[in-house]
Amino acid sequence: MDIVKLGLRNPAALLVAVLVVVAAGIYSALTLPVQLFPEIEQPTIGVTASWRAASPQEVESEILEPIEDVLQGLPGVTEMRGGANPGFAFVTLTFSIDTDMQRTLLDVISRLNRLPTLPADADPPRITIGGGGPGGANANDTLIFYFIQKLPGTSGSLRDQYDYINNDVIPRIEAIEGVARVDWGAGGGGGPEHEVQVVFDPYRMAQFGITIPQVSQVVGRAQDVTGGFVDDGRRTYTVRYKGRFQPEQLSALILEWREGRPIRLGDVAEVKVDLERQFDYSFQNGNEAVGLRVIREQGANVLATLNEVKRVFAEMRDGEMKARGLTNNQSFDPSVYINNAISLLTGNLVSGIVLAVAVLWLFLRRTQLTLLVAITIPISLLSLFAVLAITGRSINVISLAGLAFAVGMVIDSAIVVLENIVRMRERGHDPDTASHEGARRVISALFASAATTVVTFVPIVFMKEVEGQIFADLALTIAVGVTISLIVCATVLPVAASRWMKLTPSMSGEARWVDWLSLRIMHLTANNRRRIVVIVALVGVSLGGSWLLFPSMSYLPPVKxxxxxxxxxxxxxxxxxxxxxxxxxxxxxxxxxxxxxxxxxxxxxxxxxxxxxxxxxxxxxxxxxxxxxxxxxxxxxxxxxxxxxxxxxxxxNLFGGLGAEGTVSLHLQSSDADGLADAASRGLQVLRDAFPGVAVFSDPNPEMAQPELAVIPDDQRIQEVGWTRTQVGSVVRALGDGLFLGEQFDGKDRLDIILRAPEWTGPEELEAVPVATPSGAVVPLGDLVDVVRSVGPANISRIDGKRTISLNIQPGRTSPWRTCW
Missing domain, CATH: 3.30.70.600 (Ribosomal protein S10)
Incomplete structure (x- = not known):
């Protein structure tokens, strides 16, 4: 089919098609998502579970290992990374790019339902798309960081506002389209919650002969019970036994009767509702603050979501927060980088168009011809915006760079076609014939030229790994831009030339310097000997310049x-x-x-x-x-x-989450914890000696340096006083960070009930704590257990179900990979 003739015969239809494409391009340019980088799909699912006051070893055995066990063998998993930390565990599942994540998510939920019973005070696993672990997301997932603090002169503590932040501020932000979740502080997850604290006096309990398991049993078993339904004539009654105590009633709970007088919980303990222990803190601009990290949803329109988040925070700042004596201030704001980068590349794109048209006019010296070639630029670029929208892409630094590169390629074909049309007109052909023959005779050569470019870039679009996802927008815009420019040159340009280009005299003599330069170049290559010399010289200069100017190698450029x-x-x-x-x-x-x-x-x-x-x-x-x-x-x-x-x-580094640091990790695995730690320490030293000046670090720290108080039971003495190991364990838990007794529902929230002792310092004081026993004897805890100072791991890392210590090598800005390896 002669596409050139088809356009010339149907100029009205062609004009309508161009207008439709232009309109679609303008609409797409205004509605496409705007973000800093392309959407990088790294299929991951995170599972987190918390267990208050538990050490990494207990978290590993009771939480982490069971979760890993039920998730083992999931289709498409390339790595299962887990971690046991004080009080919580996480598992991050990384999948191959072609994994069906919706089906996989359902599979993960189904498998977690088969988990064995977790400890009573452990929270059920929480699933997130995008990975688990501390923080739960990498830097490129962070939409914005806000801090909430008190206004000057506001009375009370910022802790008094935690409920408001947890129950009002965070849900309102999470309801915004494009927001995945809001993390509290640096550790992620929610903020501190209220709990019912029963703080007992061990000396008073020993004086009254009340044992800690006795208090645990009485308080923990006070539950509401439903007795079912009873018919009484025309009515049906619900029978409810209200056995659960309200927090204000717990002090009156009778633990035991002595000589006709009750011993109440309030006689040996203080009952209060307070916030649980907080393990982080934040300051902003000199004031105590609460940090909120807003995590974006995958595929969200980053700039639009950012603007909405900032609007909502500003609305709360000027309204309800001000009434409470609070304010909020943003810190990290990616919109600054997005707007700066987009403005810079947009400016470069416009400058490129202007320069391309100026150079074109310099050579053609005809305003009319220059404008005919120039019209191919906006048509092609707007068509590219429409293609980006159809393919689900976004406006980002990579796609805009591709558009800037495509500008020069777009006008190449137009120049060739128009020059041939002008030549045909100068030979005396009528406008339609000149346009048809001028375009038809070069279209095959232009197609071959465009095909080589398309074949070079198209494979990148289909690369599924991170590298392909980063540069797919660049490849797509260049390949599609060249293709669209070819179509425009074969249809729009011949019609425009036949309708609007006036017959002009020959252009010879108007750009004499061009003819002079052409003649000089032809003179340099007038014979075979000269041609060989020129070719060798050009190749030598190219290779030598490449060798001398070869930049340092890096995965991605350091964008600070x-x-x-x-x-x-x-x-x-x-x-x-x-x-x-x-x-x-x-x-x-x-x-x-x-x-x-x-x-x-x-x-x-x-x-x-x-x-x-x-x-x-x-x-x-x-x-x-x-x-x-x-x-x-x-x-x-x-x-x-x-x-x-x-x-x-x-x-x-703005490319921090995309591997810009170039970190290489060596994973050491063993079931022998001591041997693994020793091997990791030796490996660190070897790497530091081999790569001086390069950051070498391990994760986790191989040194067992977390201070521990190992409480070792004396089974004989425990049985002599009428206890079991389990009961003594509950005593130690209560004297430590608190013993979980159950939950209290206050009509809005479920509050943990925690039995704990006042704070103590040192193993000697712990051993001296008196405890009443079932035998009636009051003995110091040290008679039943030995308390030994020891050390243990601060956290435990596992990869694919095996204990792991990773040795990480990260070259700095002055130590690129080319000089490291």
Whole structure:
């Protein structure tokens, strides 16, 4: 079929088609999702489960291993990574790209329903799309970070507002389209919740002869019971036995009768409703704050979702939060990078179009001909936007870069076609004939040229791994752009030339410098000897220049954030309270002069976050050009003087979650914990010696340095006083972080009931605690158990069901891979 003739015979139909395509392109450009990077699909499912006050070893055996066992053998799983931490476990399942995730999700839910019974005070597993683990999502999944803090002059504690944040603020943000969830603080998940705390006095209990298992049994078994339904004539009654105590009634609970007088729970314990223990803290701009990390939903329109999240937060800030004496401030905001990147690339795209048209006019020296070629650019680009919408793509830095590259390729075909049409007109052909013959004679060559480009880029579109997903938009825009330009040159351009191009005299003589340059080049290659010399010289210059200018190798370019980020590693076993008082608050005091402008460079905002074992600090400046100066200040002034604390300050990478750091991990696995730790320590030293100046670290730390108090039972003495190992274990749990007794429903929330003792310090004090026993004797706990100072793992990592320590090698900016290996 002669497509050129078809267009010339039906100009009206062609005009309608062009207008439809242009309209679709404009609509697509206005409605396409806008985000920084293409949507990178890394199919993962995360499973998390918490067990309050449990050590990593118990979490591994009672929570993590059972979950891994039921999930073993899932179709499409490429890696199952698990972790046991104090109080919670996580499993992250990574799948192959072609896995049906909807079906797999149902399979995961079905398998988790087959889990054996978990400990009574363990929460049921929670499933998330996108991975488990601390934080639950990588940096590129974070939509925005907000901090909530008190307004100056607001009375009370920020902890008094935790219920409002948990029950009102977070659900309102999670209801926004495009938001997957909102994580509290650095650790992820929800914030601290209220619990019914029964704080007993062990000395008073010993004085009255009340045992801890006795209190546990009486309080824990007080349950409401439904007696069913009873008919009484024309009515049916529901029979309910209200055996559960309300928190305010627990103090009156009778534990035992002595000499005709009751011993009540309030005689030996204080009952109160309070927040559970908090294991993290946050400061923003010098004030105590609650950090909320908003996680995006996969496939969300990032910019539109960001704008809606900011609108809702602003509405709450000026309304209900202000009435409560609260405010909120954003910190990390990807819209800054998105808008800057989009503006930069859009500017480059427009500049490229202008320059291309200017160069075209320089050579053609005909405004009319230049405009005819130039009309192919907007038609082709708008068609590309429509194709991006049809294929489910987004506007991002990669797709816009592809559009910028495509501009030059788009006009190549148009120049060739128009030049041939002009030549035919100069030979005396009428407009239709000249347009038809001029386009028809070169269309085959142009098709072959376009095909080579398409064949080069199209395979990238079908690559399913991360590399293909990153660059698919680039390949798609170039391949489709070249194809569309060929179609436009074969249809639109001949019709436009036949209708609008006037007969002009020959163009010879108007660009004499072009003819002169052409003649000089032809003279240089006038014979075989000269041609060989020119070819060898060009090849030599190309190869030599490539060798001399070859850049350092990296997976992705280092695109730095507009902030200085620092990470703190504390000695294993450091309490969060000590972390907060001796490090967090000191860092805040040191940063305040920069925030207030008393020192330069002035900070726009900053935050300090602490959690078990570590913390993070981020500073943003009014003048972003001074970030390197601020990084030096952080290293030499802000983060120094903290014994045994390791601090690393740098500028974060925007490609952090896509492997831009180039980290290589070596996984060591063994069931022998001591042997595994020893091998990991030796491996770390070998790698550090082999790669000086390169960051080498392990996950988790192979050193067993988490302080422990090992409580070893004396079975003979336990049986002599009438107890069992299990009962003594409950006593130790109550004297520790608290013994779970059950739940209390207050009509809105379910509150855990926790039996705990006042805080004590050191094993000696624990051993001296008096406990009443079933035999009637009151003995110190040390008579029944031995308390030994020991150490254990701070956390446990498992890959595919085996204990694992990963040795990670991460080259810095000055140590690219080409110089490391």
């Amino acid at each position: 954030r507009d902030s200085v980020d620092a990470f703190l590693n504390f000695p294993v076993g450091t309490s969060v309270d000590l972390n907060r008082e001796e490090v967090g608050k000191v860092v805040v005091e040191r940063l305040m002069p920069y925030y207030l402008g008393e020192k330069q460079p002035k900070a726009k905002n900053f935050y300090v976050i602490g959690f078990p074992g570590g913390g993070s600090v981020a500073v943003r400046l009014e003048d972003e050009s001074r970030l390197d100066e601020m990084m030096k200040i952080m290293r030499e002034e802000i983060l120094v003087g903290f014994p045994d604390v390791q601090a690393f300050a740098n500028r974060g």
